[in-house]
């Protein structure tokens with residue numbers, strides 16, 4: 155399952171401010187935050203997670219997620235700092251089309267654990283069945 159979450163936004167003549175509150179805006183306890191920046195326009199990701207929920211926010215610039223649940227593939231472009239993309243476990247993701255100024259912030263439900271990654275697409279499809 156994937157879904158877009160819209161965060162609140164306040165703006166005035168000084169600029170804009172958005173906020174994300176644990177337990178309110180995010181459907182899991184946040185255990186880790188990581189962020190991608192200084193990005194070259196190459197594809198990355200190419201994995202799914204056995205047991206990890208994430209919310210990705212492109213806080214600056216834009217990028218596109220390719221999301222695959224083993225049956226259908228869809229693309230979601232993130233370009234609003236007040237929009238989050240919830241990505242459930244067992245969704246294959248690829249990220250592409252990073253603008254040169256893109257900063258992608260990710261909220262994650264678990265600490266980093268390499269054994270949670272599925273990095274082989276055929277294995278992912280087998281586990282989906």
Ligand code: TYD
Pocket residue numbers: 186188190198199200201266
């Ligand atoms: P990688 O999974 O290849 O990034 P992407 O999915 O965006 O292509 O991660 C790059 C490196 O960073 C890899 O060596 C694992 C490490 N890493 C951590 O140590 N902790 C983390 O929370 C994350 C997301 C990655």
